[in-house]
Amino acid sequence: MTVTESASERLVRIGEVARGAGVSVRAVRYYEQQGLLVAERSPSGQRLYRQDTIARVRFFQQMYAAGLTSRRIAELLPRWNSGHTDAEQRAMLRAERDRIQAKVDDLQTALDRLDEVITITDTHP
Amino acid sequence: MTVTESASERLVRIGEVARGAGVSVRAVRYYEQQGLLVAERSPSGQRLYRQDTIARVRFFQQMYAAGLTSRRIAELLPRWNSGHTDAEQRAMLRAERDRIQAKVDDLQTALDRLDEVITITDTHP
DNA sequence: CCAAAACCTGACGTTGACGTCAGAGGCAAG
């Protein structure tokens, strides 16, 4: 899935990306500012994105939800853009994975505690 | 588990609570300011906590990790402190539970995507 | 052709959970 420079992919403006991914226009500009997105520009200066940018933004949202920062995502991005690999980055990936796994486990624990309380207060009002 | 006013439980100072729960002293004071903790005071004004405060703080950390705010936790606290129940609070509990469940699912998705990338870059360096 | 909608660049504001610093007491050990 390395970038295929097909002759003329349909490009979309920032509003469509935002709506498509369910975020604000401001957020998309912010991602670009953080180096997560790159946009072509129309002659008048408007940003033009490839359509897969929408999926990309959705992916960012997932990573944010997983507790990654923009900086961290930017550090990991080369993984998604090229086939290139280096040991340090693989270690980073695994570290993040473990962090998220731990977080999932914690959340599951919290969920269980909430369920406890719910069943108690429901059966014993 | 309603509060048992046992004659003289061993009380601990803020530093012990913090170390015990793995948070900063500042954090503990913050929790008190948000109405999550109540402390007795020694004659000289130092905060004195019951030992179960440590578990309580750990629980707060879980809830924070689950995305609850201090305010939200404070609203739900009566559940843990009394046997009293009202329908609105039960609804809140269930709402939070569902939110967390959704979050867990999202995280699991993110985790799967990371795993994909990891196996790809590992088997195909 | 013209108004509404969309986009642009700054740049300051917001929110939550603390960090940090200042200045002043309090407490057990030697």
Place this chain on the structure above:
DNA sequence: CTTGCCTCTGACGTCAACGTCAGGTTTTGG
């Protein structure tokens, strides 16, 4: 008594991911 660690109350600082406002240009639909 004094040294060293703990605690106190303000109060300002931080960081991330945007929100929001100002003032101006561009694109689109009727």
